[in-house]
Amino acid sequence: MMTSAAPVHTPADLADALALRAAHPAAWLLAGGTDIMVYLEAHAIDPPAFIDLWGLPELRGVDSRGDHIRVGACADYTTLIDDPAVRAHLPPLVEAARTVGARQIQNRGTIGGNIANASPAGDTMPVLLALDAVLELQSAARGLRAVPLADFYTGYKRTVMAPDELIAAVRIPKPAKADRLHFRKVGTRLAQSISKVVLGGRLRLDGDTVTEARLGWGSVAATPVRSPKAEAALVGQALSPSTIEAAVAALDGDITPIDDVRSTAGYRVRVAGRILRSWLESLRG
Amino acid sequence: MKIQFELNGAPTAVEATPMARLLDVLREDLRLTGTKEGCGEGECGACTVLIDGRAINSCLVPVVQVRGAKVQTVEGLARDGRLHPVQQAFVDHGGAQCGICTPGFVVAAAELLARDPQPDAITIREALAGNLCRCTGYQKIIDSVARTLSGDEEAAR
Ligand SMILES: Cc1cc2nc3c(=O)[nH]c(=O)nc-3n(C[C@H](O)[C@H](O)[C@H](O)COP(=O)(O)OP(=O)(O)OC[C@H]3O[C@@H](n4cnc5c(N)ncnc54)[C@H](O)[C@@H]3O)c2cc1C
Ligand code: FES
Ligand code: FES
Numbered sequence: 001m002m003t004s005a006a007p008v009h010t011p012a013d014l015a016d017a018l019a020l021r022a023a024h025p026a027a028w029l030l031a032g033g034t035d036i037m038v039y040l041e042a043h044a045i046d047p048p049a050f051i052d053l054w055g056l057p058e059l060r061g062v063d064s065r066g067d068h069i070r071v072g073a074c075a076d077y078t079t080l081i082d083d084p085a086v087r088a089h090l091p092p093l094v095e096a097a098r099t100v101g102a103r104q105i106q107n108r109g110t111i112g113g114n115i116a117n118a119s120p121a122g123d124t125m126p127v128l129l130a131l132d133a134v135l136e137l138q139s140a141a142r143g144l145r146a147v148p149l150a151d152f153y154t155g156y157k158r159t160v161m162a163p164d165e166l167i168a169a170v171r172i173p174k175p176a177k178a179d180r181l182h183f184r185k186v187g188t189r190l191a192q193s194i195s196k197v198v199l200g201g202r203l204r205l206d207g208d209t210v211t212e213a214r215l216g217w218g219s220v221a222a223t224p225v226r227s228p229k230a231e232a233a234l235v236g237q238a239l240s241p242s243t244i245e246a247a248v249a250a251l252d253g254d255i256t257p258i259d260d261v262r263s264t265a266g267y268r269v270r271v272a273g274r275i276l277r278s279w280l281e282s283l284r285g
Numbered sequence: 286m287k288i289q290f291e292l293n294g295a296p297t298a299v300e301a302t303p304m305a306r307l308l309d310v311l312r313e314d315l316r317l318t319g320t321k322e323g324c325g326e327g328e329c330g331a332c333t334v335l336i337d338g339r340a341i342n343s344c345l346v347p348v349v350q351v352r353g354a355k356v357q358t359v360e361g362l363a364r365d366g367r368l369h370p371v372q373q374a375f376v377d378h379g380g381a382q383c384g385i386c387t388p389g390f391v392v393a394a395a396e397l398l399a400r401d402p403q404p405d406a407i408t409i410r411e412a413l414a415g416n417l418c419r420c421t422g423y424q425k426i427i428d429s430v431a432r433t434l435s436g437d438e439e440a441a442r
Contacts, residue, residue, distance in 0.1 A: 008303040008349045030347070037306070037345040038326045050304065054350050078339070102415025103393065104330060107339040108346070 004040050008050045014058040017166065018140040020051050025163035027051050031074050032108040034101070035117045059112070059168060062086060067174055070136075073112025073167040078103075080111065089174045092127045092183035092200060099123055099185050112167040115149070118157045118223065125149065125224035126200035127183050129216025131172050137161060138168040146171070153223035179204050180283055184275045185218075188262075195219045196263040197271045201279055203234070210234045210243075219262075220255035220272055227254035230276065244280045248273045290351045292317075293361025303349035308332045310348045311358060319359040319388045323417065330416030333389040334358050340396040342415075359388035362395055371395055371433045380429030382420035390416045394430045406431060 009027065011017035021029070027049035030036055039045040053059055059074035064085035071080070077097040080086050087094055100106055100114075100123050114122045115135065133149045141164060149170075152159050161167070175181060182201035187193035198218030204211045213234040215227045229250040237243040257268035289298045292315065301310050311317045311334070323329035325344050332343040335357040362369035371394045374380065381387040390413060397404055397412040404412065409430045410423075418426060 004304040005302055006304055008347065010349065010352075030350075032345075033347060033350070034327060034345050037347065040304070041325050041344075050347075052349060101327065102330070103396075103412050104333055104340050104342045104415045105327060108341050 004046070006047055006049050008052050010052045011056065014056055014138075014168070015140075017051060017053060017056060018138060018164075021166055022140045022164040024049055024051065029053055029116070029166055031110040031113040032076060034105055034109040035113060035119075053112075053166070064089070069172045069174060071111055071170045071172065073115075073169055074110045075112075076108060076110050077106035081106065090127075090131065090172060090181075092130070092181045093124065093172070095183040096123045096127045096185070096198075096200070099187075111170060115152070115170070116159070116161070116167055118153060118159055120156070120221060120223055121194050121198070121219045122224060123185060123195060123198055123218065126198045126216035126218045128170065128172065128200070129224060129226050130181070130200035130202040130214040131175065132214065133173075134171045135167055136169040136171065137165045139165045144168070149224075150226055156222040158223075175202060176204060179212075182279045184279065186271055186275065194262060197257075197268050197275065199272070199275050199279070201276075203280075203283065205239070205283070208238045210237055210239055215251075215276070217255060217272065220257045220268055222256070225255065227251055229253045234280075239280060239284055244277055247280065248277050251276060286349065288348050288352055290353060291355045293357055299348075301348050304347045306344055307334070307346040307348050307351055307356070308343040311343060311356075317358050317360050321385055321388055323385070323389075328415075328417070329386070330389040330393060330413075331386055333392045333416065335392060335396060338396070338399065340393045357392075359392055362391065369395060371398060371430060374429040374433040375426075378429040378432055379425045380421070386416060386418040386420075390418070390426055394433070397430070398433060404430070 009020045011020055028047040030050040030052045053074055059072045061072045062075055062083045063070045069085055077100050080097045081094055111124055114124045128149050135147045135149055136144055137147055138144050180203045184199045185195050186197045187195045195218055200216035202214040213231040215231055217225050230247045233247040233250040251273055257265040259265050286303050287298055288301055299314050311320050320334055321331040323331035327342045327345045333340050334343045336354050372391055393413055393416050406427055409427050
């Protein structure tokens with residue numbers, strides 16, 4: 001049985017939450033609780049207090065705004081899966097959400113919790129990296145600042161978020177019509193499994209030539225990462241078999257997987273190369 | 286802390302530690318032991334309840350978060366002495382063996398049937414992927430959900 005006797009602050013609105021965050025820097029933000037409750041059950045954490053964000057409507061909504069979609073940090077996976085704008089513009093995010101846990105987790109886990117929990121295996125971050133997502137970090141003292149997800153992680157479970165900040169929303173640019181988008185998760189089973197390797201991809205093609213490439217990865221380094229060398233090997237090139245092989249070879253220099261209970265580093269390097277190759281090959285008309 | 290919410294249609298108030306698991310408050314404080322504990326970490330679905338109509342693992346919900354919400358447990362599915370159609374289907378088609386997983390499956394299936402009254406086998410499997418069963422091999426559970434009668438059919442029985 002879970003034992004935390006810690007008090008829970010229950011802000012009435014976002015301003016209240018930011019004030020509490022500033023007043024109680026050691027307190028943990030609580031969203032859907034699907035990571036936190038597991039840590040408590042395992043006695044892995046013992047926070048002095050919590051600040052509950054779950055009930056705040058300001059953090060919930062999904063808005064389609066001109067060139068981007070703004071997803072509130074406390075939007076849960078089921079909301080993303082069902083949202084018409086997300087379905088129309090961001091199909092790989094829908095696919096990623098559908099692989100998180102199973103229905104009961106999708107009904108409760110949030111995108112902000114996934115990002116802030118900062119697991120290298122988090123399923124939404126590779127896609128969000130591929131889509132150039134930007135986080136809205138908010139504090140009472142300094143208001144809003146926009147931080148690209150690509151600049152958010154500084155090391156294993158470490159981020160640039162200050163102790164008085166929270167993630168208010170994720171801004172996701174709408175991909176161009178011609179952008180090719182991809183999500184691929186390799187795990188032990190479809191539901192309820194933490195990934196061995198995850199790829200989120202976005203490729204812009206002008207005819208046969210790659211003009212922009214974004215490859216976001218999960219479970220291949222200490223944080224979710226992009227692979228700049230593999231991306232550079234693609235940009236400006238025709239998507240030929242030799243370009244594809246060059247990108248796959250370059251990927252080796254981008255990723256630094258580890259051995260753990262789910263897989264080995266060697267397996268992950270090979271699988272990452274294979275899923276990249278098979279996606280790129282599928283784009284050759 | 287006093288927590289007020291609606292439980293199986295009735296206003297309820299309970300004194301609890303805010304971070305206490307909804308699962309424990311239901312079972313220990315409110316004596317509704319239909320909701321089961323399997324893993325305690327979100328993997329098995331035995332503790333599934335509906336919160337505002339959505340299937341949730343009650344082992345992962347601090348009770349403070351259900352203030353003002355509508356919570357439905359397996360005890361709240363039957364109406365006027367009649368089993369919920371999906372409960373009746375589990376009885377008719379052998380969907381339960383030892384029964385420890387059954388409340389969780391029944392509640393998760395009730396959520397599915399509320400949004401999709403005629404789900405195909407793939408949809409059923411996806412909706413129930415968060416529920417584990419050590420006995421049945423799943424096929425009879427899937428069959429039970431697939432053969433759940435609609436309200437009208439049920440009334441005509
Ligand atoms: C059975 C099971 C299966 C799972 N499967 C997957 C899976 O397949 N893929 C996957 O990626 N994850 C998986 N998870 C992990 C988890 O469900 C996700 O990471 C989820 O998105 C976390 O969101 P939450 O709202 O529940 O976070 P919480 O547990 O509430 O919080 C997680 C962390 O984020 C912080 N936080 C929350 N919201 C904010 C915010 N707005 N601003 C700043 N910090 C914040 C919290 O302080 C905490 O550190 C699984 C979990 C379980 C229990
Ligand atoms: S006891 Fe809650 S999911 Fe297993
Ligand atoms: S009937 Fe025994 S675990 Fe499912």
